[in-house]
Amino acid sequence: MSTWVRLSVISTFLLNITACSILGVRPWERNLLSESEMQFGTHPLEEGFDDHIYFSKEGSSGGRGFSAGGCGCN
Amino acid sequence: MQLRPQKRKKIGNFLASSSLALLCATTSLAKDNESPASKKNIPPSPLTEYLSPTTSAHKSWAEWSGEVGLLGYSETKGRVQAIEPALLLNAKLSDDQAWSTKLVFDSLTGASPNGALNSEQPQTFTSPSGSETYIISPSQQPLYNQFRDTRINLSTSWTAPLSRLWKYNLGFNGSTEYDYLSLGLNASLTKESEDKNQSWSVGLAYTSDSINPVGGVPTPLAQMRSPSQGVLRSGGSESKVTYDLLMGLTQVINHRWIIQSNVSLGVSSGYMNDPYKFVTIFDDTNSATLGNPTSYIHEARPRDRFKRSLFVSSKNHFKTGILTVSYRYLNDDWGLSSHTGEASFNFSLSHSWRLEPSFRYYAQSAVDFYQLALGESQQIPQEITADYRLGDLNTIAPGLKIIRKLEDSKELSLILRYYQQNGDISSFTPVGSQIGQDLIPKTDAYIVQMHYSF
Numbered sequence: 001m002s003t004w005v006r007l008s009v010i011s012t013f014l015l016n017i018t019a020c021s022i023l024g025v026r027p028w029e030r031n032l033l034s035e036s037e038m039q040f041g042t043h044p045l046e047e048g049f050d051d052h053i054y055f056s057k058e059g060s061s062g063g064r065g066f067s068a069g070g071c072g073c074n
Numbered sequence: 075m076q077l078r079p080q081k082r083k084k085i086g087n088f089l090a091s092s093s094l095a096l097l098c099a100t101t102s103l104a105k106d107n108e109s110p111a112s113k114k115n116i117p118p119s120p121l122t123e124y125l126s127p128t129t130s131a132h133k134s135w136a137e138w139s140g141e142v143g144l145l146g147y148s149e150t151k152g153r154v155q156a157i158e159p160a161l162l163l164n165a166k167l168s169d170d171q172a173w174s175t176k177l178v179f180d181s182l183t184g185a186s187p188n189g190a191l192n193s194e195q196p197q198t199f200t201s202p203s204g205s206e207t208y209i210i211s212p213s214q215q216p217l218y219n220q221f222r223d224t225r226i227n228l229s230t231s232w233t234a235p236l237s238r239l240w241k242y243n244l245g246f247n248g249s250t251e252y253d254y255l256s257l258g259l260n261a262s263l264t265k266e267s268e269d270k271n272q273s274w275s276v277g278l279a280y281t282s283d284s285i286n287p288v289g290g291v292p293t294p295l296a297q298m299r300s301p302s303q304g305v306l307r308s309g310g311s312e313s314k315v316t317y318d319l320l321m322g323l324t325q326v327i328n329h330r331w332i333i334q335s336n337v338s339l340g341v342s343s344g345y346m347n348d349p350y351k352f353v354t355i356f357d358d359t360n361s362a363t364l365g366n367p368t369s370y371i372h373e374a375r376p377r378d379r380f381k382r383s384l385f386v387s388s389k390n391h392f393k394t395g396i397l398t399v400s401y402r403y404l405n406d407d408w409g410l411s412s413h414t415g416e417a418s419f420n421f422s423l424s425h426s427w428r429l430e431p432s433f434r435y436y437a438q439s440a441v442d443f444y445q446l447a448l449g450e451s452q453q454i455p456q457e458i459t460a461d462y463r464l465g466d467l468n469t470i471a472p473g474l475k476i477i478r479k480l481e482d483s484k485e486l487s488l489i490l491r492y493y494q495q496n497g498d499i500s501s502f503t504p505v506g507s508q509i510g511q512d513l514i515p516k517t518d519a520y521i522v523q524m525h526y527s528f
Contacts, residue, residue: 024271029329032391036483037420037428040324040334040387044176045143045160046489049523052158052180053147057495057517059438059464060412063385063402066260066279066318067340071180071225071249 041065137166141527150518153217154184170241171234180225180251185217189351189460191447192216192511193367200298202350203289204305215515218350225251231260239266247281255284262320271326279318286311287349294374295454298352314344330391340381347375353460356508358449364506368450373459375443381406395421409442410464418475430475432491437468446502446513462514466498473521489523 025033036042047064052071055061145158160178167173188199190210197210201220210216231245240263247258262277285291290307299305322336352370357363387400398418405411418432441464443457473491480486497514504513 023328024269024326025329027270032330033326033332035391035396037396038332038389038391040332040389043525044174045141045162045525046487046523048160048176048178049143049145049158053493053519053521054436057463057493058412058436058467058469059410059441060381060383060402060404060414060436062318062320062338062340062381063336063383063404063414064387064400065336066277066320067316067338067381071227071251071254071256 135167139164139166139528141525143523143525146522148520149184150520151515152185152219153517154182154186154221154519156180156182169235171232173230173232175230176228178225178227180223180227182224183222185219186221186350187462188216188218189348189353189373189462190216190370191354191356191367191460191508192513192515193354193365194507194511195366197367199352199370200300200305202287204299205289205301207301213511215512216352223251223253225249225254236263239268240264243277253286253288255286257282258316260318273324275320275322275324277318277320277322279316279320281316281318283314283316283344284311285314285345285349291345292349292372294347294372295456295458296372298370298372312345314342314346316340316342332389334385334387336383336385338381338383338385340379342379342381344377346377346379347373348459348461351459351461353445353458354447355450355454356447356505358451358505361506365504365508366506367447371448371454371458373461374457375459376408376457379406379408395419406441408464410438410440412436412438420475420477426479428477428479430477432473432475434471434473435468436471438466440465440501446499447508449505462497465514466501467495468498469493469495471521485525485527487523487525489521489525491521491523493517493519493521495519 032038041047041064051061051064056071061067140161140163143160143162145156145160147154147156147158149155158178158180160176162174162176165173190197190199192213192215194212196212197216198207199210199216199218200207201218208218208220227247227249229245229247231243233241233243235241243260243262243264245260247256247260249256258279258281260277260279262275264273264275266273289305291309291312293306293308296306318338318340320336320338322334324332324334326332349372351373353373354367355369355371357366357368381404383402383404385400385402387398390397396419398416398420400414400416402414403412404414414434414436416432416434418430420428420430422428441459443455443459444461444465445455445458446460446465448454448458471491471493473489475487475489478486495517497516499513502513504511
């Protein structure tokens with residue numbers, strides 16, 4: 001079984017676990033989750049700078065969002 | 075090596091038609107919501123209602139926020155230097171509609187590896203324009219030191235609710251530099267669960283790139299020729315098209331823990347060579363000159379690529395701070411597979427100061443057609459590259475972010491990061507004069523970022 005297939009199976013399993021209704025919080029339990037540091041993608045410029053550097057220096061891109069691209073990046 | 079091109083074509087067609095369908099669907103649904111009756115029925119924010127501290131309280135036409143950023147990137151040994159200022163503006167309109175625009179200016183100078191191998195002999199190369207030559211001293215990494223470029227990147231996106239739990243996002247991205255133009259569209263749909271603990275999303279992106287190399291497109295696999303002979307060109311410009319599909323889930327685990335998971339597929343078709351990279355052909359038969367370069371050829375990569383990746387990220391709110399960890403696994407039909415791990419810990423020093431040390435590790439295996447150099451007696455394959463970025467390599471990037479919280483949710487931050495890249499040459503056996511040469515010198519870079527969000 002390839003690594004990709006194994007990871008897909010594991011991720012599907014994890015996604016199913018997380019979909020379980022016992023997870024999650026009530027609205028009044030969100031004070032910590034509402035802090036800006038607990039949000040995903042709240043630093044688009046920082047992530048954009050990082051993605052551009054790694055896209056230019058490595059053979060992989062994307063994953064967090066759409067693949068970076070659109071530059072010669074020699 | 076190209077694997078199952080027909081299958082890729084089908085995936086490409088599927089992504090193309092799905093992209094169009096999603097764009098049409100979101101536009102049409104958005105239009106439906108423009109009727110006064112449905113507009114009245116749109117309740118306030120899905121996720122931001124609970125998660126965002128900046129829930130719109132005012133009913134003015136727009137609530138503005140934004141960020142200015144500056145990136146300084148400097149590689150050692152006179153290699154690439156970059157300065158990149160950026161501006162981000164967000165306007166939050168009524169009914170949770172939001173518009174965001176990002177403008178980035180990128181200025182690069184310095185020296186870039188041309189793909190050829192170090193040699194104990196001086197080496198003469200023809201410049202990308204084909205009009206002049208440059209000489210590399212013995213045992214020095216072949217770099218083209220006249221590399222300079224400026225790039226302007228504009229991206230904008232529009233987000234609006236479709237219903238109480240659904241919202242859509244439409245985006246445009248354009249980037250232009252001297253030899254490259256990229257235009258892209260993207261669309262995504264997001265659905266939240268009733269209890270706001272889950273958020274599912276699906277997005278499609280289409281990107282069209284035009285490549286206009288300095289002097290024209292060098293003929294793949296053609297030998298490097300002197301300016302007097304004239305560089306062989308296969309044309310003046312080339313193009314590339316990319317489709318990306320991204321599916322994601324964000325899940326609140328408990329009051330201190332939230333995770334995000336994405337699966338993405340990407341299909342590219344068209345010109346994917348680096349027109350400025352060579353592959354060294356070396357003497358592998360004569361003992362007196364064993365290992366010495368005899369000629370250089372222009373690289374040739376496949377014209378199709380299918381990538382897939384899995385990305386998982388987690389945020390844990392501990393009493394001492396917030397731990398963010400992420401992992402990405404990516405592979406493609408070029409034979410490359412990579413693992414990326416990142417971790418950061420954001421903690422408070424005082425009421426207004428925070429620190430965030432971080433660490434990133436990246437490792438990739440080489441593509442099937444990667445060869446550091448090719449012996450003269452060997453047959454030249456249909457596809458070959460010596461670009462170290464497609465070879466076996468690993469990188470580390472430790473960093474530190476210093477954050478100063480200001481009034482009214484404004485923030486000032488400084489990021490310092492060190493980036494080191496190490497190539498692995500274990501798949502290559504040096505011969506003759508190559509023995510003892512630093513065949514893939516490591517890359518060291520220092521990164522500084524400054525941000526002010528308002």
